[in-house]
Amino acid sequence: MDLRNAYDQRSVVVTGAGGFIGSHLVEALVKLGARVRALDHLARDAQVNLAAVIDRIEYVQRSLDQDVPLDDVVGGCDYLFHLAANASVPLSSERPGMDFEINVGGTYRVMEAFRRAGAGRLIFPSTASVYGEPLRDPMDETHPLRPMSPYAGSKLAAEFLLDAYARCYGFDHRRARLFSTFGPRQRKYVMFDLIEKLRRDPRRLEILGTGLQLRTYSYVADTVQALLHIGAHPDARGEVFNIGGEEPISIRELAELIVETLGIAPPEMVFTGQSWPGDVQRLIGDWSKLRALGYEPRIGLREGLRRLAAWHRGEFSPPW
Ligand SMILES: NC(=O)c1ccc[n+]([C@@H]2O[C@H](COP(=O)([O-])OP(=O)(O)OC[C@H]3O[C@@H](n4cnc5c(N)ncnc54)[C@H](O)[C@@H]3O)[C@@H](O)[C@H]2O)c1
Numbered sequence: 001m002d003l004r005n006a007y008d009q010r011s012v013v014v015t016g017a018g019g020f021i022g023s024h025l026v027e028a029l030v031k032l033g034a035r036v037r038a039l040d041h042l043a044r045d046a047q048v049n050l051a052a053v054i055d056r057i058e059y060v061q062r063s064l065d066q067d068v069p070l071d072d073v074v075g076g077c078d079y080l081f082h083l084a085a086n087a088s089v090p091l092s093s094e095r096p097g098m099d100f101e102i103n104v105g106g107t108y109r110v111m112e113a114f115r116r117a118g119a120g121r122l123i124f125p126s127t128a129s130v131y132g133e134p135l136r137d138p139m140d141e142t143h144p145l146r147p148m149s150p151y152a153g154s155k156l157a158a159e160f161l162l163d164a165y166a167r168c169y170g171f172d173h174r175r176a177r178l179f180s181t182f183g184p185r186q187r188k189y190v191m192f193d194l195i196e197k198l199r200r201d202p203r204r205l206e207i208l209g210t211g212l213q214l215r216t217y218s219y220v221a222d223t224v225q226a227l228l229h230i231g232a233h234p235d236a237r238g239e240v241f242n243i244g245g246e247e248p249i250s251i252r253e254l255a256e257l258i259v260e261t262l263g264i265a266p267p268e269m270v271f272t273g274q275s276w277p278g279d280v281q282r283l284i285g286d287w288s289k290l291r292a293l294g295y296e297p298r299i300g301l302r303e304g305l306r307r308l309a310a311w312h313r314g315e316f317s318p319p320w
Contacts, residue, residue, distance in 0.1 A: 001294045003225075006232035008033035013077045015039045015064065015110060016084030017057075020186040021125070023049035024220045025081060025227060030056050032228075039073055040084065041065075049185050064106030070113035079231050080122045082110050085155070088188065089129065092151030103154035104161070111165050121172040122162070123231045128179040128242065128283050130156040138216075138248075138286035141177070141240050148280060159240070166238060174230045175240040179285040183220030183304060184311035190251065191217075191305075194258050195312050198267065205259075205267045209275035211252035214282045216245035219304030222297035229295040236293060244285025246300055261305045 012029050016022040017038030029036050030053045038050065041063035047054055060073050064084050074080060085103045086092060092099045107124070114122050131139050132146035147153040159175055166173045182191045197205055218226070226243045230236045249257070252269070259266055299307070 001229055001232060003228050003232055004032050010078040011035050011076055013037045013074055013080045015082045018042050018047045018049050021181060021220060021223060022083045023185060025224045027053055028224045064109055065101050070109060071116055074113040075117045077120045080114060080120055082124050089149050089151045092149055096150035099150045099154035104157045107158040115169050121231060123174045123227060124162055125176045125178050126155045126159045127152060128177050128285055129280055133280055134282050138284040140286040141242055141289055172237050174236045176227060176230055177242050179216050179244045179283055181218050181220050181223040183308055191308060194255055199316055202264045203267050205255060206270045207251060207255060208272050210273060211271045213251050214248045214284060216248050216285050217301055218243055218245040219299040222299050226290060226295050229293050233293045241290040242285045242287040244287035248284045261309050
């Protein structure tokens with residue numbers, strides 16, 4: 001797929017642009033020659049993640065939880081990647097109202113502006129947690145939908161709303177269900193937590209849960225390429241695609257791989273036994289539908305971990 005041809009000189013809006021995936025997506029779009037309008041509710045000055053490209057994009061500080069029309073942001077765009085969300089499962093189970101307001105209400109407000117704009121493509125990253133505990137492994141896009149957290153429920157509600165809008169108003173939308181994505185600038189979740197704990201104490205590593213939870217991980221640059229493929233491909237209209245990683249790996253194996261990547265002596269590993277409400281034990285994705293569009297991950301888990309460790313060292317000056 002010729003992504004330059006698809007995005008060069010096109011007008012692209014990215015919501016949640018200052019976040020982990022959003023900032024990598026914006027950088028990739030700038031490299032492809034796109035004219036990017038980046039929306040986030042954080043102040044321009046707080047945009048550390050966008051520092052490398054902030055002078056080459058139009059930055060709009062706007063919150064999706066205000067009832068303010070977004071027509072001036074969305075109008076005239078060729079592509080709209082709607083990433084802004086509360087993206088934390090633990091936070092969602094503590095404060096479900098926030099997910100309802102931002103993930104559902106914010107998506108509604110984006111769609112209303114998009115509908116009024118009358119053209120373009122809307123790409124929405126949903127989550128693999130809409131599937132809930134697997135009834136079969138790996139899970140493809142036809143797996144039953146049984147969300148187990150307010151976060152997963154809110155993303156699924158937004159998916160369905162989007163689908164209904166597309167049918168009712170005939171607009172071009174594409175959905176992706178992301179399995180865990182990791183990489184530089186992700187300052188939360190399992191990879192960050194494990195490296196951060198090891199930075200503070202390389203001799204002892206406490207791990208939430210049993211260590212047996214299975215996941216597939218996609219490096220952020222691969223996830224971004226996948227989203228760009230889905231946005232650009234003529235056959236992706238109205239479809240939903242899993243964005244998975246390679247082989248499934250348990251949290252214990254992941255911790256061992258991180259230790260190996262950091263080049264430190266194996267620490268004592270302590271498992272808490274219990275994780276958080278809404279946590280899913282196995283999330284293994286089948287992404288052959290996406291592969292059929294011509295997408296292949298380039299970086300993968302091991303090289304991705306090396307890049308993540310290098311970024312973490314640069315940001316936080318560890319003792320090793
Ligand atoms: N990281 C993953 O593994 C993963 C997995 C599944 C789905 N996703 C989805 O991908 C998207 C990006 O996730 P991420 O990991 O980069 O999260 P993130 O938290 O780093 O980024 C989300 C961004 O949205 C912005 N935002 C939040 N509320 C807003 C509001 N009311 N108005 C404007 N901006 C607001 C935040 O400031 C932040 O910059 C989300 O939609 C998330 O649900 C991520």
